[in-house]
Amino acid sequence: MHASSFENMLKCYWRYVVGNPDLRDRSLRVIDIGGADVNGSYSEIFSGPGFEYNGADLVAGPGVSIVLDDPYQVPCEDTSFDLVLSGQMLEHSEYFWLAFAEMVRLVKPDGFIFLIAPSAGPIHQYPVDCYRFYPDSYKALAKLTGCHLVDCWHDQRGPWNDLVGVFSKTPRAKVSQTAPDVGAVAPINQFAGDADSDLDLVKGGAPYLRVLERLHTVIKPKNYLEIGVRHGRSLALSRGQAVGVDPDPDLKVPLPPSAEIVQQESDVFFELGSHPVLKAKPELIFIDGMHLFENVLRDFMHAERIASSGAVIVIDDVLPNLPEQATRERNTRVWTGDVWKIHACLEKYRPDLQLVLLDTAPSGLLIITGLDSKSRILWNRYNPIVREYSQSDEGPPPHVLDRQQAISPTGQAFDDFMRVLAETRQADSKFRWRKHDVKPGYEASHAARSKVSNRPRLSIVVVAYNMARELPRTLRSLTPPMQRDIDVADYEIIVVDNGSTRPFDRDACQAISPNIRFVFEPPGDPSPVKAINRAIHAARGELVGVCIDGARMASPGLLAKALQAEATSDCPVIGTIAFHLGGEVQTKAAQKGYNQEVEDELLKTVPWEKDGYRLFDIAALAGSSSRGWYSWPTETNALFMKKATWQEIGGFDESFQCPGGGLANLDVWTRACHHPKADVIMLLGDATFHQFHGGVATNAQVSRWDEFDSEYKAIRGEKFKRRAVPFRLIGEFLKVHGKSIAASAPPGS
Numbered sequence: 001m002h003a004s005s006f007e008n009m010l011k012c013y014w015r016y017v018v019g020n021p022d023l024r025d026r027s028l029r030v031i032d033i034g035g036a037d038v039n040g041s042y043s044e045i046f047s048g049p050g051f052e053y054n055g056a057d058l059v060a061g062p063g064v065s066i067v068l069d070d071p072y073q074v075p076c077e078d079t080s081f082d083l084v085l086s087g088q089m090l091e092h093s094e095y096f097w098l099a100f101a102e103m104v105r106l107v108k109p110d111g112f113i114f115l116i117a118p119s120a121g122p123i124h125q126y127p128v129d130c131y132r133f134y135p136d137s138y139k140a141l142a143k144l145t146g147c148h149l150v151d152c153w154h155d156q157r158g159p160w161n162d163l164v165g166v167f168s169k170t171p172r173a174k175v176s177q178t179a180p181d182v183g184a185v186a187p188i189n190q191f192a193g194d195a196d197s198d199l200d201l202v203k204g205g206a207p208y209l210r211v212l213e214r215l216h217t218v219i220k221p222k223n224y225l226e227i228g229v230r231h232g233r234s235l236a237l238s239r240g241q242a243v244g245v246d247p248d249p250d251l252k253v254p255l256p257p258s259a260e261i262v263q264q265e266s267d268v269f270f271e272l273g274s275h276p277v278l279k280a281k282p283e284l285i286f287i288d289g290m291h292l293f294e295n296v297l298r299d300f301m302h303a304e305r306i307a308s309s310g311a312v313i314v315i316d317d318v319l320p321n322l323p324e325q326a327t328r329e330r331n332t333r334v335w336t337g338d339v340w341k342i343h344a345c346l347e348k349y350r351p352d353l354q355l356v357l358l359d360t361a362p363s364g365l366l367i368i369t370g371l372d373s374k375s376r377i378l379w380n381r382y383n384p385i386v387r388e389y390s391q392s393d394e395g396p397p398p399h400v401l402d403r404q405q406a407i408s409p410t411g412q413a414f415d416d417f418m419r420v421l422a423e424t425r426q427a428d429s430k431f432r433w434r435k436h437d438v439k440p441g442y443e444a445s446h447a448a449r450s451k452v453s454n455r456p457r458l459s460i461v462v463v464a465y466n467m468a469r470e471l472p473r474t475l476r477s478l479t480p481p482m483q484r485d486i487d488v489a490d491y492e493i494i495v496v497d498n499g500s501t502r503p504f505d506r507d508a509c510q511a512i513s514p515n516i517r518f519v520f521e522p523p524g525d526p527s528p529v530k531a532i533n534r535a536i537h538a539a540r541g542e543l544v545g546v547c548i549d550g551a552r553m554a555s556p557g558l559l560a561k562a563l564q565a566e567a568t569s570d571c572p573v574i575g576t577i578a579f580h581l582g583g584e585v586q587t588k589a590a591q592k593g594y595n596q597e598v599e600d601e602l603l604k605t606v607p608w609e610k611d612g613y614r615l616f617d618i619a620a621l622a623g624s625s626s627r628g629w630y631s632w633p634t635e636t637n638a639l640f641m642k643k644a645t646w647q648e649i650g651g652f653d654e655s656f657q658c659p660g661g662g663l664a665n666l667d668v669w670t671r672a673c674h675h676p677k678a679d680v681i682m683l684l685g686d687a688t689f690h691q692f693h694g695g696v697a698t699n700a701q702v703s704r705w706d707e708f709d710s711e712y713k714a715i716r717g718e719k720f721k722r723r724a725v726p727f728r729l730i731g732e733f734l735k736v737h738g739k740s741i742a743a744s745a746p747p748g749s
Contacts, residue, residue, distance in 0.1 A: 628744020
């Protein structure tokens with residue numbers, strides 16, 4: 001059985017069985033004339049407790065329950081079946097009109113005959129191959145036997161170009177819009193699990209949304225089409241007329257007024273062909289639908305046909321990170337299916353296209369230009385192509401997993417690509433860009449970075465509790481381009497959600513950078529220290545940094561300078577001073593009306609996303625760092641040590657059970673600095689910035705210090721006291737540091 005035959009029979013099922021209240025709620029007897037299982041069977045569709053499936057054929061074998069002595073006589077009573085099926089049989093029947101008359105005899109008055117036969121294709125004797133069929137032949141069969149041709153469609157996918165007919169003994173209305181996607185129902189793209197595992201690894205030089213945003217900026221599409229909307233984050237990037245097609249959208253972000261959701265499966269959407277965007281010829285099309293090869297192939301075929309001259313098509317999920325993510329059945333949260341095969345397929349069958357693989361997170365992009373709306377190559381060879389690619393059990397080869405053919409979305413090669421694309425559109429000329437123009441050695445070095453990305457030099461643990469507003473800003477500040485002189489392959493970010501009752505948007509946070517992974521703790525433990533220790537244990541970097549407060553944004557040089565400091569010492573204990581957003585310490589500012597809304601407006605006054613150092617313009621020294629740059633702080637909210645050192649000091653003391661950890665952070669900083677081998681290093685010119693979030697310590701209206709200090713005394717035998725140690729400085733000042741330098745106590749004071 002070829003793929004389009006199965007897909008067309010599935011369409012019959014959805015339209016005339018599931019869409020028919022007279023049939024869908026009762027048990028159905030089904031007979032398949034010519035039903036031997038040869039490379040597949042319709043029994044996969046008509047199975048389950050509501051069906052009695054019978055396969056009839058001339059020879060016994062798989063799928064055959066009724067062996068026919070005469071091809072034109074079935075040993076069953078009149079009107080004994082609700083559904084009579086036949087596919088790839090009629091062309092092999094010398095007297096096909098007799099075979100069809102037998103089908104009419106067998107079907108009940110309120111039942112259906114679903115008939116599929118080729119209208120084209122090579123000779124394939126089984127044992128004979130006598131005919132090809134056109135729509136008028138089905139009309140003639142209905143006229144001959146006194147039944148009704150309810151529906152008929154002519155599939156354009158070769159080589160067989162199926163002719164599909166739906167017949168009934170009684171007049172019926174034609175149905176055209178009830179079919180789900182012929183590949184599968186939408187929820188297969190979803191995953192019930194929540195916890196991350198080693199199989200959910202992601203990598204890439206930049207988030208895919210950042211690349212899509214850049215494409216929108218350059219192309220400026222008047223019409224944009226998106227297949228697969230899900231949470232709406234990519235559709236939200238559109239500025240012109242935009243249409244998103246998805247049978248089951250789950251929007252998490254607001255869409256621009258010019259964006260529209262069409263709640264249909266892509267096959268139905270294209271088949272109906274009635275939406276204005278199809279005639280408007282979109283200039284940019286993004287395909288992120290069902291993660292199966294044949295689905296993405298069909299989406300591309302349809303998209304190319306309706307795209308404008310010079311349009312760009314982008315396909316997501318073409319670069320799985322692990323073989324387990326590339327299976328046709330979903331078993332992981334990060335799942336690409338076998339979409340990766342589309343690149344090899346287009347390289348082989350459409351060498352006229354220009355294909356650019358991009359190393360984006362979480363699972364790569366394929367940018368396609370040089371489209372030809374009149375090309376019939378894929379349409380004519382659809383069935384053998386699907387058999388070649390979708391029925392192979394082989395996983396992605398090493399060059400796919402290592403992304404050896406992909407270019408960096410932040411490198412010169414992609415900049416050149418975008419420059420040529422912009423110039424082409426401005427000149428209204430044909431796009432010409434050659435990937436082999438990339439500088440020699442680039443691909444090899446890029447592949448090497450991909451291979452080592454599983455072993456980062458640095459791990460950052462960020463703890464969050466009810467920080468849906470603050471955490472995304474913190475994560476953006478911890479990732480390029482805000483973080484400077486560091487590559488995402490150099491480090492990982494482990495976000496620990498300590499049982500939030502108002503959780504953050506995980507997908508939005510994951511989209512910020514490919515090197516973020518998540519640990520979700522169950523609610524109930526007010527202290528994060530146990531969760532932090534588990535995250536430190538799971539960290540893969542040799543240097544591990546802990547930010548106990550996920551509301552603290554970072555300045556641009558924090559991570560690169562931490563790695564620089566680590567390289568100067570065998571046992572570095574690296575800290576930073578801390579700032580509060582606003583004009584003064586937030587406990588005081590809150591009493592004067594400072595809150596989240598005021599802070600949001602304050603952040604709009606400086607271009608902090610372009611230059612994170614501008615946060616110093618709107619911040620004041622925190623109480624723990626009140627003496628400024630040249631003094632040892634009472635605590636640090638970005639503590640970096642080698643993983644071995646964390647283990648030597650025992651990590652965070654899990655005796656601290658007060659909300660937020662109480663004084664656990666002060667305790668671990670003090671213990672680390674007094675480690676016998678400690679080389680204490682403070683980062684000069686880089687710091688963290690606390691966002692107002694109503695936390696139990698920094699933003700509390702009533703101080704809980706006495707409660708926290710009592711717990712500290714119960715653990716340590718005395719109340720907490722500041723025990724400064726000598727330290728050295730690494731870093732430099734910029735002009736923006738002037739205010740904080742002036743507020744700092746002089747060195748040595």
